[in-house]
Amino acid sequence: MNEIILITLAVLSTTVQVVLLVIFSIITGWFLAYGSIKSKIFENIYIIFIEIFESVPVITFFPIVLIIFITRIGGPLGTQIATDFLVFTAVVWNIWMGEYQAFKTVPNEMVEVTENSKFGLFSKLRYLYIPFSVPRIAANLFPSVSDGFFYITVSEVFTVGIHSYQTFGVGSVLDTFVADANLHAIYTTLIILGIFIIGIILILREFSKYAVSKYTLDTDTPVLKRGRLNLRETTRVFAALSKNPLSRLSKYYKYRETENHEEKYEKKQKKKKYYKYIYAAIGILVLILILYESISLILSVKISTWDILFSKTGYLLYGLGYDYLRVLTILLVSMLIAIFLGYYLAVNKKAELFGIPIIQTLSAYPAPIYFPFLFILTEPYIISVFGGFTNELYVLSLGFVSTFYYVLYSFWMGVKAMPGEYWEITRNLKLGFFKKMRKVILPSTFPYLISGISSTINSAWGGLMIGEYWPDIYGTHTLEVHTGLMKTIDLATANGQIALAAWGSLIFGIVVAIYSVIFTRRMMDVAQKKYVAEEGIYSS
Amino acid sequence: MDANLKNQTISTAILEAENINFSYDNGYKVFENINIEANSGKFIAIIGPSGIGKSTLLRLLGGFLKPDSGTVKLMGKPIYEPIPEVALIHQSIVTFPWMTAEENVMLSMKTKSMSHDEMIKKARDSLSRVGLDGFEDLYPKEMSGGMRQRVAIARAFAADPYVFLMDEPFAHLDELTAEGLRQDIYNILFSGETPLKSVIMVSHNLTEVLELADEIYILNNIPASVVGKVEVAMKRPRNPRSDEFNSNLDMLYGYLTPPRKR
Secondary structure: HHHHHHHHHHHHHHHHHHHHHHHHHHHHHHHHHHHHHOOHHHHHHHHHHHHHHHHHHHHHHHHHHHHHHHHHHHHHHHHHHHHHHHHHHEEEEHHHHHHHHEEEEEEEEHHHHHHOOOOOHHHHHHHHHHHHHHHHHHHHHHHHHHHHHHHHHHOOOEEOEEEEOOOOOOHHHHHHHHOOOOHHHHHHHHHHHHHHHHHHHOOOOOHHHHHHHHHHHOOOOOOOOOOOOOOOOHHHHHHOOOOOOHHHHHHHHHEEEEEEEEHHHHHHHHHHHHHHHHHHHHHHHHHHHHHHHHHHHHHHOHHHHHHHHHHHHHHHHHHHHHHHHHHHHHHHHHHHHHHHHHHHHHHHHHHHHHHHHHHHHHHHHHHHHHHHHHHHHHHHHHHHHHHHHHHHHHHHHHHHHHHHHHHHHHHHHHHHHHHHHHHHHHHOOOOHHHHHHHHHHHHHHHHHHHHHHHHHHHHHHHHHHOOEEEEEOOOEEEEOOOOOHHHHHHHHHOOOHHHHHHHHHHHHHHHHHHHHHHHHHHHHHHHHHOOOOOOHHHHH | OOOEEEEEHHHEEEEEEEEEEEOOOOOEEEEEEEEEEEOOOOOEEEOOOOOOOHHHHHHHHHHOOOEEEEEEOOOOOOOOOOOOEEEEEEEOOOOOOOOOHHHHHHHHHOOOOOOOOEEEHHHHHHHOOOOOOOOOOOHHHHHHHHHHHHHHHHHHHHOOOOOEEEOOOOOOOOOOHHHHHHHHHHHHHHOOOOOOOOEEEEEEOHHHHHHOEEEEEEEEEOOOEEEEEEOOOOOOOOOOHHHHHHHHHHHHHHHHOOOEEO
């Protein structure tokens, strides 16, 4: 097959998969969100589920995903489902959370209008809940599509023990070109992927603009068109001059003669209760299934294996400590850049006009695709300067390029959303840059910063997972760090030690969930209580 | 509304609340033995101190909330849930921003067995009735507050309600717009071109209440109950600058003492 056609088809296949999975997430999210507002039991299970999985980086599920889909289903179908499931888990959480938040915040008055007209489930979804959720979906599409591309390109080719699995897409095609050292094809792939991503970003930008202009509840837009008001000079006396008394009368009696209202009401209430019970039952069923799967998985592991796993727990936690230091470094560098660059973009219109689309495109361009080429180009120079610290630096860099956009983008949005009065005060008081930053900008963008920091941390783990142990990054060269939990999980997966990989993932998941409860949520609460200026948290 | 029906049903309760008791989920008792009767052709106003539960009462009358005891009846039949025959118009202007004025109005006909063309025709009639001829294709964001409230009223009209429940419908409008809309709405409500039989409005604006109402129910005390009912005998149109109007206004103010716990 012609190389360009092959590459285009591969990029198209990857893109279509990402887009379809995003659409699937959106559609399922509507029904789940509706279930959440109808049944408290379902809501509790659903939200706990989302919050845990949202805070645990998607890549760490991979060993468990592999066990389920590859060893149980097997074949190309198992591989394809494993890849799609991984990407689905990358794109789905923030979309589901956004839809849930949207459904929860639909104004009661609007719900009352639909109740007044006796709308059923689908009418309520169609005319109220779904349109209301569109701006939040639009806001979540950028990170979801970026994450989707990031993870699909790394999951199209993977190795477990002696087995290699791959599905057709840009990741697997590029892997073949790299193995053949076909530079021309590699560059062509990068360019075609870039074109597709720019196209998607442009479409998403237009969609976001459309969503905000059409679906938000902003009511302060100035009146665009006024016309003649045709008010009828009628009075109550006109009641005596009604045109069609019979039709009115028949309507009146029609209403009076309708079936027993009490019975009808009882029937409806029963129907409503059924929906409630169905959603509650689904929630409980999901919980039971998760518990059942977890318990059967635990029981299937031999006691001797447990002994080995427990004995390695200390080492795994030590590796996790190392990884937290890496994440902290990535975060600090990202914040430093975000604060200066984000501020510059927010106050400089020309820079913003070009800068933001470039940043959005770069964020959607999957780092695992282009990073090996950066590595090849720069390694000789980096080694000469950093020596033994080179691999560490590359891993930190991969974590950084995978993630710094989130905090930058959030901070930029925060500065843009600052009330005009704040700017006037800073001018009035003639505050210098650093004073302005410390006293006004950082506090008022705090909710955005926390939101960005949270996303940056979550995504940094993905970069570390790929970078800490990257066999054959080019030729036979392997990029790896000395110590790190992500490296241990990677190695265990590659060597077929699924139990160890899953144990590492579980420990990691627990620590991240605790961290999320202790730190992220508290900071979010502080941000909401103390620093929120015009709904910063939700907008970001 | 046809004249015969109106004559037949004069003094017949269109919407009535009998011995309504209601508490919030936290146990706070809001209402005790509320009795309200809205007869055909009457504009009823409910007033009371701030926080007494006027809006809550309106939702009980519309079936949006279920009383702990007591019943709400529409033309003798109990109401257990919201129904299109009793239309609620909100204090905050509720229009759906993703729909044009016409689509907003058509919303209240979606559950009826009507063809699309019939819906469009009726929506246009309703918009025309509230003075929005030629504005069918505008989105709410392209309209002023007064126009959007007219769209909300047109939407309520399109459902052919017998009773309008109005929750401070002019509160979010500037005084000039509100004044114009009040007069227009009153004329439209009882023009006889719709099946509407009665209106119940809650408001804290006593001038507005005196301008519009035939009967005024006064709520007070904790838990709230009806402490008085005033029949407004002033001729229409009512002049807010007249001595008669002002003496009535003073009398109403006298009722609005801060609520006391019984």
